[in-house]
Amino acid sequence: MAILEVKHIGKHFENTKVLEDVSFELEEGSALAIIGSSGSGKTTLLRCLNFLETPDSGTIAVKGNTLFDADRTKAENEKDIRTKRLHFGMVFQSFNLFPQYTALENVTLAERLLAKERPDFKQNKKAVLEKINAHGRELLAQMGLSEREGHYPHQLSGGQQQRVAIARALALKPDILCFDEPTSALDPELTGEVLKVIRSLAERKTTMIIVTHEMAFARDVADQVIFMDGGLIVEQGAPDNVINHPREERTRQFLARYTQG
Amino acid sequence: MLLNVTRTLMSGLATTFQIFIFTLVFSLPLGLLLAFGTISRCRPLRCLIQVVVWIIRGTPLMLQLIIIFYGPGLWLGHNIWSGGEAGRITATVVAFTINYACYFSVIFRGGIEGVPAGQREAGQVLGMTKSQIFFKVTLLQMIKRIVPPMSNEIITLVKDTALARTIAAQELTFAGYSFMKSAGLTWPLFYTGIFYLVFVGILTLLFNFIEKKLDYFR
Numbered sequence: 001m002a003i004l005e006v007k008h009i010g011k012h013f014e015n016t017k018v019l020e021d022v023s024f025e026l027e028e029g030s031a032l033a034i035i036g037s038s039g040s041g042k043t044t045l046l047r048c049l050n051f052l053e054t055p056d057s058g059t060i061a062v063k064g065n066t067l068f069d070a071d072r073t074k075a076e077n078e079k080d081i082r083t084k085r086l087h088f089g090m091v092f093q094s095f096n097l098f099p100q101y102t103a104l105e106n107v108t109l110a111e112r113l114l115a116k117e118r119p120d121f122k123q124n125k126k127a128v129l130e131k132i133n134a135h136g137r138e139l140l141a142q143m144g145l146s147e148r149e150g151h152y153p154h155q156l157s158g159g160q161q162q163r164v165a166i167a168r169a170l171a172l173k174p175d176i177l178c179f180d181e182p183t184s185a186l187d188p189e190l191t192g193e194v195l196k197v198i199r200s201l202a203e204r205k206t207t208m209i210i211v212t213h214e215m216a217f218a219r220d221v222a223d224q225v226i227f228m229d230g231g232l233i234v235e236q237g238a239p240d241n242v243i244n245h246p247r248e249e250r251t252r253q254f255l256a257r258y259t260q261g
Numbered sequence: 262m263l264l265n266v267t268r269t270l271m272s273g274l275a276t277t278f279q280i281f282i283f284t285l286v287f288s289l290p291l292g293l294l295l296a297f298g299t300i301s302r303c304r305p306l307r308c309l310i311q312v313v314v315w316i317i318r319g320t321p322l323m324l325q326l327i328i329i330f331y332g333p334g335l336w337l338g339h340n341i342w343s344g345g346e347a348g349r350i351t352a353t354v355v356a357f358t359i360n361y362a363c364y365f366s367v368i369f370r371g372g373i374e375g376v377p378a379g380q381r382e383a384g385q386v387l388g389m390t391k392s393q394i395f396f397k398v399t400l401l402q403m404i405k406r407i408v409p410p411m412s413n414e415i416i417t418l419v420k421d422t423a424l425a426r427t428i429a430a431q432e433l434t435f436a437g438y439s440f441m442k443s444a445g446l447t448w449p450l451f452y453t454g455i456f457y458l459v460f461v462g463i464l465t466l467l468f469n470f471i472e473k474k475l476d477y478f479r
Contacts, residue, residue: 050386082388089386096383099478100401109397110387154479172387 001064003028003207004049004176009058010070011044011231018044019055020231026176026224029205033212033222033239037254041231042211043093046178049209050090051081062087062175089174093181095161097153103164104149107171108136114172139167143197159190163197177201179210215258219243227251266440266449273436274456279350280422280432284357285415291358292365299370310366317363322356323424329356330428349430353422361418368410372403405475412468416461433457 002025011019019041026032034042047053049060051068054077060068067084068077097106111132115121121128140149143163153161162182169177179198183191195217201208202221212218218225218239225242227235227250235248246252298310317325330352334340342348376399384394423434437453440446 052382052385082390085386086388090383092379092383094377094379096377096379098380098383098398110389113389113393113397152478168387 002026003063005059005061006049007059007061009045009048009055009060011041011048011053011055018231019048022058022228022231022233024226024233024236026207026209028175028207030223031202031206031208031210031221032224032226033210033218034226034228035212035215035218035243035254036228036234040228042228043180045228046090046180046209046211049176049178050088051085052090086172087175089169089172089177091162091165091169091177091179091182093184095153095158095165095185097161097165097168099153102150102152103140103145103156103160103167104133104136106153106164107139107167108132110168111135111171136167136171139170140164142200143167144193157190158186159193162186162194166194166197166201175207177206177208179208179212181211181213183212183214215243215255227254229254266446266452269436269439270433270449270453270456273431273433273453274460276346276350276425276431277419277422277433277460280353280357280425280430281419283354284361284418287354287358288361288365291362293369295362295366296369296373299366300373314363314366317360322360322421323427325360326353326356326424326427329359346431349425349428352428353425353430357418357421361414364414365411368407368414369403371410372407373399375406376402401475405478408468408472408475412464415468416464419460419464420457 004026006025007023009019009022010017022041022045024032034045036042044053048055055068055070057070058068059066059070067087098109101109112129115128115132118128137146137149140146143166145160145163145167148156148160148164151160153164156164162185166182182198183194186194191214195214198208198210199217199221210218210222220239222239225236225239226233227242227246227248229250235242235246235251241247242251243255246255295310295314298306299314301307330342330349333342340348342352380398380402381394384398389397422432425432426435426438429435433453433456437449440449
């Protein structure tokens with residue numbers, strides 16, 4: 001069974017329809033790349049999954065549990081919204097690291113706050129915090145940033161900041177990790193180091209949804225590609241089919257711009 | 262004579278300091294509440310606060326002080342402020358708190374809105390509660406942004422305390438002026454000025470220190 005089932009998601013802002021009847025499934029351990037021009041609804045779709053936007057219609061289910069159903073009441077959908085959000089991790093285009101915390105503190109903050117809510121926190125405070133810090137260090141090491149744990153975001157390059165953001169998103173062990181154009185704010189030299197990290201996550205069978213403009217990367221890393229246009233899914237399937245042998249004219253037009261450079 | 266003047270000015274300074282500290286203690290949280298009100302989703306609340314801020318910022322503090330001190334006695338037929346110096350100081354603190362809370366609310370709102378929405382969103386997707394996001398993410402970034410405008414307001418407050426003289430509270434300027442009235446001396450007025458300069462000088466150092474402390478992040 002699919003780990004994520006998205007059905008008939010629709011969303012509009014005032015008079016513009018941003019998403020129209022978007023449905024897809026994602027298997028555990030697989031990577032999905034969403035491509036499409038700006039304004040095609042890719043980012044809004046990710047924001048809906050992370051409960052940063054509320055869809056007008058449709059359902060979102062993780063591991064068979066319906067987290068969101070537009071037919072339910074607002075109160076029902078917002079009940080335990082914090083827990084629901086934890087099914088998803090989110091890496092933003094603009095990193096959004098907390099500037100007043102070091103790399104390690106950024107990674108561990110959410111985990112520390114959650115630990116504080118546990119009834120046994122006070123008794124084992126030291127051990128719990130030590131464990132959280134060890135976990136944070138491990139994640140930073142995985143990102144190749146062991147030397148940078150005490151640095152503040154403004155002391156890091158864009159690529160390093162984005163890798164800290166990835167570690168932060170992984171800290172709460174989300175079922176599905178979402179990337180919103182993770183390299184769009186980076187210059188080409190720094191793009192590579194971030195893509196390398198995402199690639200290694202794919203190799204470890206992390207379930208991921210990646211909104212990206214890096215076509216070659218999408219083709220190499222993703223198990224499944226969705227091409228969106230005007231809030232609709234135009235084409236979806238294996239990367240080789242969608243990117244190398246698109247069936248739809250609209251997809252061909254879009255990809256032509258990339259191959260022409 | 263110098264000793265005598267110093268002693269009188271010190272007692273004036275004590276009153277000035279009380280007005281200053283109590284006004285800050287009450288107006289800072291009240292200003293934050295008003296700031297939350299002006300960015301709340303409740304339209305009537307937003308409008309109400311905007312009207313209040315308009316009235317308070319649009320009329321002289323001296324006028325507000327006179328109305329707050331004398332008004333209740335004339336409307337209710339009895340003075341709600343206890344007689345003597347304590348009552349005058351209390352009335353001053355009330356008037357100043359309302360006035361400064363309105364100014365602070367505008368600065369706070371700017372500070373809150375100046376923190377990028379992405380910071381709140383990053384907190385949300387990490388499962389933080391609204392209050393965790395405010396205290397652990399937004400607050401310090403907001404404080405960093407508002408230190409320069411706040412230092413302006415707070416230094417203005419030091420000198421605005423002299424307005425308490427309008428309702429005969431014996432603050433620092435009142436104390437310095439008394440020697441001119443009674444003995445025709447003008448040098449205590451300059452001496453009074455030095456008191457203010459030292460007070461503001463210490464505050465300036467404090468603000469510089471805070472700015473430096475918050476310099477570690479951007």
